[in-house]
Amino acid sequence: MSKELVKDPLNIIISGVGGQGNILATELLASALVEKGYFTTVGETYGASQRGGSVMSHVRISATTEYGVLIPLQQADIIVSFEPTDTLRVARDYANKSTLIITDSRPNYPLGVLIGEAQYPPVEAIEAELKKLSGQVQIIEATKLAVEAGNSQATNILLMGALTALPSVPIDIDDYERILEQRFSGQILEMNRKVLKIGYEQVK
Amino acid sequence: MEWMITANEPGKTYLMQGNEAISRGALEAGIRFAAAYPGSPSSEILTMLGHVADEMEIYAEWSTNETCALEACLGASFAGIRSLCVMKQNGLLVVGDALHSASLSGVKGGLVLVVADDPSAHSSTNEFDSRHQSRSAAVPMLEPANMQEAKEMVKWGFELSEQLQQLVMVRTVTRINHGRSSVILGEIPREKQVPKVIGEWDRMVAINWFKALQVAKVDQAQTIFEESPFNWYAGPETPDMMIVTCGTGWLYSVEAVEALGVKDSVGILKIGTTWPLPEKFIVNHLARTRKVLVVEEVDPFLEQNIANIIAYHPELNIELTGRHGQKVIPRNGELNPDVVRNALANMTGTTFQGPEVMLIPFEEAVPLPPRELTFCAGCPHRASFFLLKQTLRIQEGQGVVMGDIGCYTMGGQRAGHFLYNFLCCMGAGISAAEGLGQLTRFGFKQPVIALAGDSTFFHSCMPALVNAKYHDSNMLFVILDNSATAMTGFQPHPGIGLTAMGKTTEPISIQKVVEAIGCPVTVADPFDIAGTTEIVYQLLKQPGLKVLILKQECATLAVRKRKKAKVWVEQDLCRGDECGCGRFCSRVWGCPGNIWDYEAGKAKIDEVVCVGCGVCVSLCPAGAIKIEGGEACE
Numbered sequence: 137m138s139k140e141l142v143k144d145p146l147n148i149i150i151s152g153v154g155g156q157g158n159i160l161a162t163e164l165l166a167s168a169l170v171e172k173g174y175f176t177t178v179g180e181t182y183g184a185s186q187r188g189g190s191v192m193s194h195v196r197i198s199a200t201t202e203y204g205v206l207i208p209l210q211q212a213d214i215i216v217s218f219e220p221t222d223t224l225r226v227a228r229d230y231a232n233k234s235t236l237i238i239t240d241s242r243p244n245y246p247l248g249v250l251i252g253e254a255q256y257p258p259v260e261a262i263e264a265e266l267k268k269l270s271g272q273v274q275i276i277e278a279t280k281l282a283v284e285a286g287n288s289q290a291t292n293i294l295l296m297g298a299l300t301a302l303p304s305v306p307i308d309i310d311d312y313e314r315i316l317e318q319r320f321s322g323q324i325l326e327m328n329r330k331v332l333k334i335g336y337e338q339v340k
Numbered sequence: 341m342e343w344m345i346t347a348n349e350p351g352k353t354y355l356m357q358g359n360e361a362i363s364r365g366a367l368e369a370g371i372r373f374a375a376a377y378p379g380s381p382s383s384e385i386l387t388m389l390g391h392v393a394d395e396m397e398i399y400a401e402w403s404t405n406e407t408c409a410l411e412a413c414l415g416a417s418f419a420g421i422r423s424l425c426v427m428k429q430n431g432l433l434v435v436g437d438a439l440h441s442a443s444l445s446g447v448k449g450g451l452v453l454v455v456a457d458d459p460s461a462h463s464s465t466n467e468f469d470s471r472h473q474s475r476s477a478a479v480p481m482l483e484p485a486n487m488q489e490a491k492e493m494v495k496w497g498f499e500l501s502e503q504l505q506q507l508v509m510v511r512t513v514t515r516i517n518h519g520r521s522s523v524i525l526g527e528i529p530r531e532k533q534v535p536k537v538i539g540e541w542d543r544m545v546a547i548n549w550f551k552a553l554q555v556a557k558v559d560q561a562q563t564i565f566e567e568s569p570f571n572w573y574a575g576p577e578t579p580d581m582m583i584v585t586c587g588t589g590w591l592y593s594v595e596a597v598e599a600l601g602v603k604d605s606v607g608i609l610k611i612g613t614t615w616p617l618p619e620k621f622i623v624n625h626l627a628r629t630r631k632v633l634v635v636e637e638v639d640p641f642l643e644q645n646i647a648n649i650i651a652y653h654p655e656l657n658i659e660l661t662g663r664h665g666q667k668v669i670p671r672n673g674e675l676n677p678d679v680v681r682n683a684l685a686n687m688t689g690t691t692f693q694g695p696e697v698m699l700i701p702f703e704e705a706v707p708l709p710p711r712e713l714t715f716c717a718g719c720p721h722r723a724s725f726f727l728l729k730q731t732l733r734i735q736e737g738q739g740v741v742m743g744d745i746g747c748y749t750m751g752g753q754r755a756g757h758f759l760y761n762f763l764c765c766m767g768a769g770i771s772a773a774e775g776l777g778q779l780t781r782f783g784f785k786q787p788v789i790a791l792a793g794d795s796t797f798f799h800s801c802m803p804a805l806v807n808a809k810y811h812d813s814n815m816l817f818v819i820l821d822n823s824a825t826a827m828t829g830f831q832p833h834p835g836i837g838l839t840a841m842g843k844t845t846e847p848i849s850i851q852k853v854v855e856a857i858g859c860p861v862t863v864a865d866p867f868d869i870a871g872t873t874e875i876v877y878q879l880l881k882q883p884g885l886k887v888l889i890l891k892q893e894c895a896t897l898a899v900r901k902r903k904k905a906k907v908w909v910e911q912d913l914c915r916g917d918e919c920g921c922g923r924f925c926s927r928v929w930g931c932p933g934n935i936w937d938y939e940a941g942k943a944k945i946d947e948v949v950c951v952g953c954g955v956c957v958s959l960c961p962a963g964a965i966k967i968e969g970g971e972a973c974e
Contacts, residue, residue, distance in 0.1 A: 153711070163355070163520065170355040170522055178355075178520035181462055189713045202486060204591035205519035208599075208677040210697050221708050228705070232695035244949075245935055246711040247754055251927040252936075254709035261706045269698050279948065288948045 139306045141174070141199050146304065147207040148195040150295075151226045152218030153244045157292035162193035164319065165296060168311045169197055179205030190222050197306065215270075216299050218278070218291065219244045220262045227269045235270040238298050238339070240278040240291065274298075276338045282331055290331040297335025309336045342391050349525055356523040358516040359384035361487040362454055365494030366424045367396055369450065370529040373416035374400040375409035377799065378828035379428030380463035381517035382456035386426055387831065390840030397532055402831050402840045405799040406431035410438050410453065417449040418544050419535035422498050425453045429468040430765065434800075439507070440477045441546035444554055446505040448544065449533070450498030453479070454510045456517045459637045459674030463514075463827075465745065465765070467672065469638035474509045474615045475645075478554045480561035481509040481615040482570065485590040487521040489612065493570065495526065500564065506557045511614070513637045513674070515588045558616050565613035566621050573625050575607020581631040581687060584609045584622075586642055589635035592680040599681055600690045617645050623653050633687055634662035635669070635680055661687065714755040717933040718895035718951035721748050723866040724820055725756035726929065728789065730869075731876040732759075739787040739880070740776060744769035746793040747827045748820050755930065760791075767792070767800025770817055774804060777813030777885075787880045788815040795825040795833040797850055802857075808885050809857050816879055816886045817859075819850060820866075822894040830897060854887050861887040867955050895951050905952035905970025907933070907945050913964035914942040921961050929956060 150165070152158040159180055169176040179194040196203040212230035215237045217223035223239040231237065241259050248254035259275075266273045276298055282291040293316070300309045309332060316328050344354045345364040356364065363385050366374065376386035390400040399416075403409035406427045413423035432439070432455045439453075455473075458464040474481035482497060484490035490512060497508040565571070575582070583593045583606060590610045597606050609625050611617070626632065626646075634643035643662035650656050663669045668683035685692055715722045725748075732739035743752050743760035744767070752760035762772055773790035792801050797819055808815065825831045832838040837847030854861045862879065864872040872890070879886045917923070925934040925943050933950035936943060943964065954967040 163357075166520055167355045170353065175522060176355060176520075179515055180518050180520075181514075190711050202521060202591065204588065204595055204677055205515050205521070206592075206676045208595075208681065208694075210694055222711070224706060225708060225711075228700075232697045234695065245932070245946075246709050247714045247930055247932075248709045248712060250932065250935065251754075251930055252923065255707070256709060257706045265700065265706050268700060283948075 139303065139308065141197065141306045142304050143213055144200060145196045145198040145203050146306070147212050148197070148214045148216070148299075148305070149192060149207060149212045149226055149230055150195065150216045151190065151192045151222050152292075153222065154189050154191050156191070156218045157289060158191055158193055158218060161292035161296045162195060164312065164315045165299070166195055168307050168315045171315070172307055172311060174199060174306065175202045177203055177205045190225065192226060213304065214238070214299070214302065216295050218295065220259050221257070224262050224265060227266055231270045233271055236302065236304070237266055237270050237273045238295065239266070239273070239275055240295065241275050242277070242279040274339065276335070278335065281334055281338075285327070285331050285334060287327050290327050293328045294331040294335035297332035298339045301336045301339035309333070342388055345388055346392050346395055346528070347525060348528060350527045352525050353522050354525065355520050356487055357384065357520050358487045358490050358512060358518065360388065361491040361523045362494050362510075362512070363388045364523070364525065365491035366452070367528050368491070368526045369422060369495045369498040370531070370533060371422040371424050371498070372398045372533050373413060373421050373423040374398065374426070375403045375412045375423070376426035377403055377406045377409050377431055378825050378831040379431055379456070380828050381458060381514040382426050382428050382454065383828040383831060385454065386840055387829065389424070390842065393841040400840045402833065404834055406434040407438050410435045410442070413451050414442055414447065414544065417447040417451045418538060420449040421533055421535055422450040424494070425451065427455060428464065429455060429457045429470045430464065430466070431455070432470045432473050433468065436473065439473060439479065443477045443479050443507055444546040444548065444550045445544045446550070446553070446557070447501060447507055448505070450501035451507045452494055452497040452501060452510060453507055454494065454512065457511060457513045457638060459513050465749070465763070467638055469641055470509075470511050471614060471641045472639070474511070478558050479507045479509050480504065480558065480613070481511055482612055483511050483586045483614045484516055485587055485610065485612065487516065487519065487523050489570065490516055491523055491526075493612065500561070503564070504557045504560055513588055515674070562616040562618060565616065565618040568613050568618065570612025571610065571618060571621060573607060573609045576604060577628065579607035579629050580605040581633065582607050582609055582625070582629040583633050583635055583684070584611065584642065584646060585635040586611045586614050587637050589637065589675055589680065592675055592677045593635050593684075595677055596681040596684045599692055600685055600688065602684070602688050602690060606684070606688065611642065614642055615645070617649065619649055622646065622649055623656065626650070626656050626658055630657055631659045631687070632661065633668065633683060634660070635675065635683070636662070637675055640664040712754055713750050714930065714932060715747070715750060716895050717931055717949045718899070718953035719747070720822055720866045720890070720892035720895065721751060721820060722755070722929070722931060723869060723892070723955055724818075724890045725751045725759050727866065727869050727873045728818070728876060729757040729759050731873050731880065732787075735787060735877065735880055737786045739789055742769040742773040742776070742788070742790040744792040744796050746796055748791060748793055751791070766796050767804055770801050770808060771804040773815045773817070774808040774811065774813040777808070777815035778811065780814045790815060790817045792817070792819055794819060794821040794823065794835050794850060798834045798848070802853065805854065805857055805859065809859050812884055814883060814885070816888060819887070819889045821850060821889050821891045824894040824897055826894045826896065830894070851889060859885055859887045861889060863889045863891055866890045866892050867953065869955070869958060895953060899951045903970050905954055906968045907950050907952050907954060907957065908966055909943045909945055910964050910966055911937070911940055911942040913962050915962050916941040919962055925956050925960060925965065929959060931956060
């Protein structure tokens with residue numbers, strides 16, 4: 137193994153809004169971890185949340201034993217999130233002073249904001265609070281980069297590229313790419329490979 | 341992943357969803373028959389079995405409702421075929437009669453019934469605990485604690501079912517069905533079962549003569565469970581306290597004991613066979629302690645059955661705690677590692693040393709807009725609810741709307757302009773409307789509207805429609821036909837013309853069924869807001885039973901089939917806040933594709949979200965929303 141597990145269990149939360157593809161991205165991540173021989177469990181909440189609600193996946197990685205599928209409050213080591221207000225919601229519940237946060241900066245407006253009953257807070261204010269709550273915050277314009285690369289739907293894989301660049305995550309970009317090769321082919325595979333690398337380079 | 345559940349690689353480890361593990365377990369048991377009705381969190385099981393049916397030489401169907409599914413499995417079992425039946429907790433209540441009757445007659449070929457409960461009701465209207473039905477129907481039950489066990493229990497469930505000649509229930513919860521973990525594959529038998537001849541004197545008859553046999557089967561299951569490898573104890577020889585747990589509670593308990601550092605004083609008794617309980621096994625372990633905490637999902641089922649055991653064994657001296665009385669675990673809501681750790685800390689007088697956390701005072705925290713559920717961009721339900729609300733506003737008399745279960749349940753929330761007055765269970769909307777519609781004779785003047793989706797129509801509305809027609813109730817029944825069981829992930833239903841195994845079949849026309857019952861029926865397009873509003877208005881003025889089918893395909897399905905149109909706002913034409921429309925497209929219409937450009941003070945389309953249905957084009961009073969290209973919605 138090229139990278140070691142620095143904390144056991146390592147707890148990762150991947151969060152987004154229904155339809156953004158975080159469940160698929162998480163499943164691919166966990167498959168890569170299982171191939172590396174780690175005990176990996178994933179907890180997902182979806183169903184009704186397919187319809188514009190928040191979707192959160194918990195990933196727990198251990199070298200020694202199987203853990204329950206949910207991460208205890210304030211015990212996420214890494215949070216990867218597709219939407220700024222969701223990032224903050226998740227961080228308030230799960231972050232601690234050493235948590236590392238990667239978030240997209242693109243708002244997805246909830247119904248209350250669309251109809252003018254609620255206000256969407258400035259992204260700078262969200263970032264400031266995230267910094268207080270956690271150890272480190274990195275903002276990536278993931279959707280924008282994915283659109284520029286040719287497909288907004290590839291945002292999920294772009295953020296996974298960023299995740300694999302973190303030293304504390306015990307897989308490399310190649311390990312994730314291998315799983316992509318198992319699942320996709322043709323243009324979709326090429327697009328996913330491309331955005332995975334773009335995401336990786338945002339963190340490096 | 342279909343290839344995982346059919347892979348012929350015994351000993352290989354894969355990351356599997358609980359539902360994949362269950363499908364795999366059924367295939368390892370050599371099933372040839374599977375039937376289900378969709379319901380989160382169970383739906384993926386039959387979807388996958390349907391996809392691999394040809395390859396694995398099995399039959400799989402999405403039955404019209406849960407009763408049809410269970411009874412179809414009974415039929416296959418009669419010919420000795422191993423059959424898997426799958427449903428969610430509500431479905432188990434739908435099949436209550438069939439379940440209690442079938443357990444009197446027993447089964448021939450193994451029949452395993454997987455029931456997926458949804459603690460905290462993540463995608464349900466309730467968090468019923470299915471385990472009560474296992475006990476009341478005298479059907480033995482297994483409860484897996486992780487994905488591996490889900491596979492093993494389903495597989496072994498078929499052996500047990502044949503040994504006892506009885507149905508076997510496997511109760512799962514959302515965190516098992518939709519969780520993922522490593523699963524080691526077993527072997528899939530090469531030999532395929534063939535149906536046995538049913539002889540002249542062969543019987544599967546539910547009659548109360550068999551009550552004694554039914555009870556004897558429970559006793560026999562109990563004897564088998566005494567030796568079950570799904571039950572074990574880990575911990576000190578004489579612990580100060582014992583956690584008795586099943587299902588997801590097990591791993592949370594292991595983590596809690598570790599986190600609080602109480603390994604030397606707290607043991608864990610893990611039970612996988614939760615009905616009937618292995619009484620001797622439990623008594624032997626309980627005799628080693630004085631204090632017990634029961635950790636389980638939803639109701640204090642295990643806890644109260646243990647209380648029963650304690651009551652019959654005066655030699656035990658146990659202080660029993662759990663969800664009952666809510667002393668340490670709340671009476672409702674799903675378990676999680678924090679609930680379990682806090683309960684254990686409370687009972688052991690320990691405290692948890694967590695990581696360093698920054699607490700931000702409420703007044704300094706950034707106010708966050710809530711993320712409510714809403715209809716997808718381009719969803720025809722948004723149009724249906726908008727035009728129904730609009731019609732009721734211009735209609736004389738306060739209309740009463742009786743809702744139903746599906747994506748359109750959100751029609752009772754903001755997404756549907758809070759249209760519903762009533763919501764119960766699948767099929768209840770039309771039946772309750774029938775009752776209300778009968779009150780006209782006593783002077784009840786309000787228009788009554790019942791709503792249901794297409795899958796719900798077949799599932800449980802047909803007898804209710806017959807009832808409403810036969811008794812000529814004063815009501816309008818609106819069928820929201822989006823050609824999908826959309827909420828649970830687009831399973832086909834009898835109106836679609838496709839089976840679970842991907843075969844085409846003759847679709848059953850809802851319109852023809854309604855006409856055959858003798859009801860006048862109108863079919864309209866919800867995307868034609870003005871035209872359909874007029875139709876609803878006229879229908880509500882007519883006395884007696886009226887049926888309206890609002891037909892437009894689910895947007896999520898349509899977008900996969902059609903070339904997407906480009907929709908945009910001509911911002912020169914948008915009059916912004918000067919318009920007087922009150923930002924109609926984003927504020928009232930509420931489609932996630934219609935957003936507000938705060939810099940320009942004008943409307944805007946979110947091109948990432950928009951599916952190009954074009955309905956907002958017809959709604960903009962300034963004609964500022966434009967559409968180009970794409971294929972029109974039928």
